[in-house]
Amino acid sequence: xxDYDALxxxxxxxxxxxxxTQNKAKPFCIENAQGVWLxxxxxxxxxxxxxxxxxxxLGHGHxxxxxxxxxxxxxxxxxxxxxxxxxKAKLGENLARIAPGDLNxxxxxxxGAEANENAIKIAxxxxxxxxxxxxxxxxxxxxxxxxxxxxxxxxIPFDGTLTGVVRFPDPYPRGSGQKIxxxxxxxEIIEIEGPETIACVLxxxxxGANGVFVPEADYWPRIRALCNKHxxxxxxxxxxxxxxRTGKWFGIDHFGIVPxxxxxxxxxxxxxxxxxxxxxSDQIAARFDxxxxxxxxxxxxxxxxxxxxxxxxxxxxxxxxxxxxxxRGFELKAQLESMxxxxxxxxxxxxxxxxxxxxxxxxxxxxxxxxxxxxxSRLHERLWESGVYCTVxxxxxxxxxxxxxxxxxxxxxxxxxxxxxxxxxx
Ligand SMILES: Cc1ncc(COP(=O)(O)O)c(C=O)c1O
Numbered sequence: 001x002x003d004y005d006a007l008x009x010x011x012x013x014x015x016x017x018x019x020x021t022q023n024k025a026k027p028f029c030i031e032n033a034q035g036v037w038l039x040x041x042x043x044x045x046x047x048x049x050x051x052x053x054x055x056x057x058l059g060h061g062h063x064x065x066x067x068x069x070x071x072x073x074x075x076x077x078x079x080x081x082x083x084x085x086x087x088k089a090k091l092g093e094n095l096a097r098i099a100p101g102d103l104n105x106x107x108x109x110x111x112g113a114e115a116n117e118n119a120i121k122i123a124x125x126x127x128x129x130x131x132x133x134x135x136x137x138x139x140x141x142x143x144x145x146x147x148x149x150x151x152x153x154x155x156i157p158f159d160g161t162l163t164g165v166v167r168f169p170d171p172y173p174r175g176s177g178q179k180i181x182x183x184x185x186x187x188e189i190i191e192i193e194g195p196e197t198i199a200c201v202l203x204x205x206x207x208g209a210n211g212v213f214v215p216e217a218d219y220w221p222r223i224r225a226l227c228n229k230h231x232x233x234x235x236x237x238x239x240x241x242x243x244x245r246t247g248k249w250f251g252i253d254h255f256g257i258v259p260x261x262x263x264x265x266x267x268x269x270x271x272x273x274x275x276x277x278x279x280x281s282d283q284i285a286a287r288f289d290x291x292x293x294x295x296x297x298x299x300x301x302x303x304x305x306x307x308x309x310x311x312x313x314x315x316x317x318x319x320x321x322x323x324x325x326x327x328r329g330f331e332l333k334a335q336l337e338s339m340x341x342x343x344x345x346x347x348x349x350x351x352x353x354x355x356x357x358x359x360x361x362x363x364x365x366x367x368x369x370x371x372x373x374x375x376x377s378r379l380h381e382r383l384w385e386s387g388v389y390c391t392v393x394x395x396x397x398x399x400x401x402x403x404x405x406x407x408x409x410x411x412x413x414x415x416x417x418x419x420x421x422x423x424x425x426x
Contacts, residue, residue: 004029004041018142019154024377033060036405036413038389047413049390049401054208054240055271058315059402065272068311072304081300087307094313095279098249101258105285107278107293108301112239112265113141115276116202118295119261120149123200123233125294126284131164131198133189133232137172137210140202140237149202152210166193170207171215183222195230200261205251208240209391209398212350212357220255233260233284239276240355243267244316244403247326247353254352260284270315273308321403328410329353332399335411339418346421354403358421360395379424386416 008027011017017025029041036059038046051057058065077085096104107122109115120132134140136151147155148162168186173179190198201223207213227234236259241251245267248254252262261284265276316322329351336349336356348359372394380392391398401413 002031002041035059035061036402036409045387046384047388047401047409047416049388049399049413049417051267051400051402052271053266054245054400055266055269057243057245057267057403058270058312058319058321059404062270062272062315064315064318065270065308065311068307069272069304072307077303079299079302079304081296081298083301083303085303085306087303087310088301090310091301091306094310095264095277098313099262099279100250100253102282103258103262103279104282105280107280107295108306109265109276109278109297110274110299110305111141112237112263112276113143113146114297115239115263115265115278116140116146116149116235116237117143119235119237119263119278120145120200120202121295122261122278122280122284122293123235125291126287127199127231127233129197129199129232131166131193133166133168133186133193133198133201135170135203135207136167137170137207137213138167138202138204138237139209140204141239164197166198170210170213171219172211172213183219183226186223187226190226190230190232195232198230198232200233200235201227202235202237205236205238205241205262206246206254206352206355208355208400209393211359211396212352212355212398214350214352215255217255220252220257224257224259227260235259235261235263237263239263239265240400243270243312244322244325245353245355245400247322247329249322251352268312269305269309270312272312273305275302275305275309316403319404324405325353325403328401328403328405328407331407331410332356332414335414339414339421343418343422345424351399354399354401354405356399358397358399358417360397360421360424379420382420382423383417386420388413388416388420390417 030038031041032039036048038048092106095106107118124130132149134149138150139152140146140150144161147158149165151167168189169182171182236252238250242264260281262279269275333351340346340349345361346358347361350357376392376394
């Protein structure tokens, strides 16, 4: 019998919880987890509509992953960046196979922020330029560098650290109420900044935690053309929108263009091992054949993590999870629309595949203050009590269940969310 109270108190004393004042941290005590279900130490069952932290795309308690971990553990190898290992070679081949176009060579990292940091370093080395263009409603990671390049409100305590950060608005009309041609704005910003100073444009394939903004079909192709025109590298951050989340391997695959660099993480190893990566085009890769690659990590391409990622990729394929995400995604969209039609508090719903956002009427667009944060926290608690775990950000819910979810589990979770939202008093 595990004494969870003792563990909680020990963790409170000796370990930090991220993104929270420590006294308000909400520890999870999970006794068992299977598929989309979490069973807490209290016995309560929770539908995980957050895929843990947007990484458990394969679901929980995955037998194929457990087998791959057991096999890897029987041949323990201390990682070395230059180590040659079958799982490393296989992962390089797998990523080249599933990544779009000529993105054939990967630099592996431990997390998404590190992947984006290295992508920017590569773009700077490849272009000799230093500015980076991102969007206001973006999140690219929590390292000092990546929080500074992100537009997300979490950058605010660290503003001023970086030079050369340029941001433009997201493809999202609410707020102003007007539809703005943000690619036209980007074009003008590039002209004003001076294209010869701009190394790259870094955008989430499809904006994740900041609101699931699905752009129009010509958005990415127009940005691709702008980058081509000015010799600016285009980086797609697929850390959240990759690995089947939107019904295709990568969010960018919906738009028929190939970025110069793509970063991946989260679903790459299904949340079972820390692994992420930067996948680059043949042209960029070739450049470093005779030039120094100023990037490195002690735990680069650890064979254990590579084995887990290979098992994850094989599970995405053998379990047809991309197809399931597409099919369930249609149901998710239809059910969200019907939820909105019945509830005047819901201002807007957006989704693609199994990634969705619900905006509530008094949507706080950017900087939440004390009371608004408390409201979000109460809503999160009500959802949790009703048996659903999802992200609540101010007045917005972000839903991203594991890709193995069944039609009835999806309907069950949406029904619970609908009931909580129809009962909202404040
Ligand atoms: C789009 C995107 N990029 C990068 C990151 C950072 O990844 P990590 O937390 O693994 O550093 C995240 C994490 O939420 C993300 O959603």
